[in-house]
Amino acid sequence: xxxxxxxxxxxxxxxxxxxxxxxxxxxxxxxxxxxxxxxxxxxxxxxxxxxxxxxxxxxxxxxxxxxxxxxxxxxxxxxxxxxxxxxxxxxxxxxxxxxxxxxxxxxxxxxxxxxxxxxxxxxxxxxxxxxxxxxxxxxxxxxxxxxxxxxxxxxxxxxxxxxxxxxxxxxxxxxxxxxxxxxxxxxxxxxxxxxxxxxxxxxxxxxxxxxxxxxxxxxxxxxxxxxxxxxxxxxxxxxxxxxxxxxxxxxxxxxxxxxxxxxxxxxxxxxxxxxxxxxxxxxxxxxxxxxxxxxxxxxxxxxxxxxxxxxxxxxxxxxxxxxxxxxxxxxxxxxxxxxxxxxxxxxxxxxxxxxxxxxxxxxxxxxxxxxxxxxxxxxxxxxxxxxxxxxxxxxxxxxxxxxxxxxxxxxxxxxxxxxxxxxxxxxxxxxxxxxxxxxxxxxxxxxxxxxxxxxxxxxxxxxxxxxxxxxxxxxxxxxxxxxxxxxxxxxxxxxxxxxxxxxxxxxxxxxxxxxxxxxxxxxxxxxxxxxxxxxxxxxxxxxxxxxxxxxxxxxxxxxxxxxxxxxxxxxxxxxxxxxxxxxxxxxxxxxxxxxxxxxxxxxxxxxxxxxxxx
Ligand code: AGP
Numbered sequence: 094x095x096x097x098x099x100x101x102x103x104x105x106x107x108x109x110x111x112x113x114x115x116x117x118x119x120x121x122x123x124x125x126x127x128x129x130x131x132x133x134x135x136x137x138x139x140x141x142x143x144x145x146x147x148x149x150x151x152x153x154x155x156x157x158x159x160x161x162x163x164x165x166x167x168x169x170x171x172x173x174x175x176x177x178x179x180x181x182x183x184x185x186x187x188x189x190x191x192x193x194x195x196x197x198x199x200x201x202x203x204x205x206x207x208x209x210x211x212x213x214x215x216x217x218x219x220x221x222x223x224x225x226x227x228x229x230x231x232x233x234x235x236x237x238x239x240x241x242x243x244x245x246x247x248x249x250x251x252x253x254x255x256x257x258x259x260x261x262x263x264x265x266x267x268x269x270x271x272x273x274x275x276x277x278x279x280x281x282x283x284x285x286x287x288x289x290x291x292x293x294x295x296x297x298x299x300x301x302x303x304x305x306x307x308x309x310x311x312x313x314x315x316x317x318x319x320x321x322x323x324x325x326x327x328x329x330x331x332x333x334x335x336x337x338x339x340x341x342x343x344x345x346x347x348x349x350x351x352x353x354x355x356x357x358x359x360x361x362x363x364x365x366x367x368x369x370x371x372x373x374x375x376x377x378x379x380x381x382x383x384x385x386x387x388x389x390x391x392x393x394x395x396x397x398x399x400x401x402x403x404x405x406x407x408x409x410x411x412x413x414x415x416x417x418x419x420x421x422x423x424x425x426x427x428x429x430x431x432x433x434x435x436x437x438x439x440x441x442x443x444x445x446x447x448x449x450x451x452x453x454x455x456x457x458x459x460x461x462x463x464x465x466x467x468x469x470x471x472x473x474x475x476x477x478x479x480x481x482x483x484x485x486x487x488x489x490x491x492x493x494x495x496x497x498x499x500x501x502x503x504x505x506x507x508x509x510x511x512x513x514x515x516x517x518x519x520x521x522x523x524x525x526x527x528x529x530x531x532x533x534x535x536x537x538x539x540x541x542x543x544x545x546x547x548x549x550x551x552x553x554x555x556x557x558x559x560x561x562x563x564x565x566x567x568x569x570x571x572x573x574x575x576x577x578x579x580x581x582x583x584x585x586x587x588x589x590x591x592x593x594x595x596x597x598x599x600x601x602x603x604x605x606x607x608x609x610x611x612x613x614x615x616x617x618x619x620x621x622x623x624x625x626x627x628x629x630x631x632x633x634x635x636x637x638x639x640x641x642x643x644x645x646x647x648x649x650x651x652x653x654x655x656x657x658x659x660x661x662x663x664x665x666x667x668x669x670x671x672x673x674x675x676x677x678x679x680x681x682x683x684x685x686x687x688x689x690x691x692x693x694x695x696x697x698x699x700x701x702x703x704x705x706x707x
Pocket of ligand 1: 399400401402403445446447448449450451454497498499500587700701702703704
C-alpha cells in the first residue's frame with residue numbers, strides 16, 4: 094500500500110526520493126508526491142495523481158533543490174485518488190509537511206476540533222488532520238516539533254508511520270511509527286527512511302527498524318535520537334540488511350512476476366537450506382527446536398492468513414493433519430479476528446504472511462495472543478511486524494517479492510509448512526521412519542523438478558494467447574490440489590482481470606457444471622495420485638459438455654491427456670508435494686494471459702502488495 098521515503102544529509106534529496114518511490118511502486122498506489130526544503134529556505138510540496146513518472150513530469154520545471162525531503166506513494170483510503178488528497182500534506186501555516194502510512198481512526202473528532210480552532214482543510218484525508226493537529230499543539234504549547242509530534246501521537250487512535258519536516262529547521266527530520274513499518278537507513282552523516290528497506294538498499298546496509306510507538310529525530314550532523322511516546326529514550330538496534338540490489342531489480346526479465354516465477358527453484362533451496370538435511374535424513378527448524386515442548390503439546394493448530402497465504406495455509410492443513418494427526422483449522426484472518434473464536438492456551442496459531450504486515454493477520458494473532466495461544470509466524474520480510482509479534486517463527490529466506498501477485502512466496506510458504514509438518518511428525522513418531530526418509534529425499538528433489546517445469550515457458554506463452562477471449566475460467570483440483578485450484582484462479586483474476594473460480598473437482602456437479610459450454614476454459618489439476626480415476630471422470634463430464642480442457646498432468650499420463658485441448662506435463666512426486674509443482678504452470682498461464690491482454694502484471698489495478706489496512 095502507501096510508500097514512504099525520506100532523506101537528510103549532504104546530497105541532493107530529490108533524486109534519492111524519486112528513485113526510492115520507484116522502488117516502492119510494487120506496493121500499489123494511485124498518486125505520488127514529494128516535499129523538499131529548498132536551498133532558498135522554501136518548503137515546496139509537489140504532487141500528482143497517477144504514477145511516479147507523472148510526478149517526475151510535473152516537477153520538471155520546478156525548484157527541486159534541497160538536501161532534506163520526504164516523498165510518498167498513496168493508496169487511497171480517505172478520499173478519492175487525486176492530487177489534493179495525495180501526500181505530503183502541509184500544515185495551515187505551510188511550515189510543516191507530513192507523509193503518512195496507516196489510518197488515523199479518530200480523525201473526525203480531531204478535524205472538528207481543529208476546525209473549531211479556525212483551521213481549514215484542503216483535502217479529505219486523515220493525514221492532513223494529523224499535521225494540523227501537530228502544528229496546533231506546537232503553537233499552543235510553545236514546544237518544539239519533536240515534542241509536538243509526541244504529544245499529538247499520544248492522542249491519536251489508529252496506525253501510522255509518519256515523517257515530518259519543518260521549514261524553520263531544515264537540519265532535522267522526524268519519524269514515528271505504530272502499526273505501520275518504518276526503516277531508517279544510516280549513512281555517513283545522512284539518514285534514509287523507507288516504509289520498507291527497498292529504497293535504502295543501494296545507499297546503506299545499516300538499518301534500524303523503528304519500534305512500536307517510537308519517535309526518531311535525525312539530524313544533519315548524523316545524530317539519531319529515539320524515544321517512546323512517554324519520552325523515555327530507546328536504544329535502537331542497528332541491523333545489517335541481507336538484501337542485495339540485484340534482489341530488487343528485474344535481472345533481464347520483462348516483469349518482476351516472471352523473474353520471481355523463475356526464481357522458485359533457488360528460492361525453495363534457500364528456504365530449505367540448513368533445515369532439510371538429506372545426509373542425516375533430518376528436518377531441523379530452530380523455531381521447533383527452541384520451543385519443542387510448547388509446540389509438541391499443541392492439541393490443535395489454527396492457521397491465520399489472507400489471500401495467497403491462506404491458500405498455502407490450506408495445503409498446510411492437509412499435510413499437518415496427514416503427517417502429525419493434529420487437527421488443523423485454517424482461518425481467514427479478517428473473519429477470525431471478529432467472530433469471537435474459541436482459542437485456548439493449547440492452541441498453536443500459525444500466522445502466514447509474505448509481507449509480515451497484513452493488518453488483519455496482525456490483529457488475528459493479537460487476539461490469539463491475548464487468549465494464551467502460542468504464536469508461530471511464517472513470513473518473508475525480515476523485521477516486519479508479524480515476526481516481531483509472534484513467539485517464534487520461520488522466515489522464508491527467498492529475498493524480496495516485488496510482483497504484486499505472489500508466486501515464490503507461495504511455494505516457499507508451502508515448503509515451510511511441509512518442513513514444520515515433517516519435523517513434528519518425526520518428533521511425535523506419527524509416520525514411519527521409512528516414509529519420513531522418503532519425504533526428505535523427495536522434498537530435496539522438488540527445486541530441480543520445478544526447473545524442468547519452467548522449460549514449459551514457451552509452450553505456455555504460445556497457448557495462453559488462445560484464452561484472451563474468455564470472460565470466465567473454472568479451476569478444478571482434488572485433495573492437495575484443491576487449494577491449487579483456488580490459487581490458480583486467484584492468480585488469473587489478480588493480473589488478467591478475468592473472472593475465475595476454483596472448486597474441489599467433485600463439487601463441479603453440485604452447481605458449477607451449469608456454466609460449462611464450448612466457451613468455458615476449465616483448468617483441471619490432475620497429477621497422478623490416489624484419486625486420479627475420480628478426476629478422470631470429472632474431465633469426461635466436462636468433455637461431454639464441450640468445455641475447453643486445460644490440464645496439468647503427470648508425465649506419462651495418457652487418459653486425461655487424450656481428453657485435453659491443451660495439457661502441461663509435470664514430473665511425478667509424492668502426492669503431498671504435488672502442489673509445489675502443479676502451481677508453476679498455473680502461474681505461467683496467468684502471466685501470459687495477462688500479458689496478451691496488455692495488463693500491468695506487476696502492479697495490477699486496485700491491488701497493493703502489502704495490505705496494511707483492514
Ligand atoms: C497474492 O497474490 C495477493 N496479492 C494477496 O492475496 C496476498 O497474498 C494477501 O494480501 C496476503 O498478503 P501477505 O502474505 O503479505 O499477508
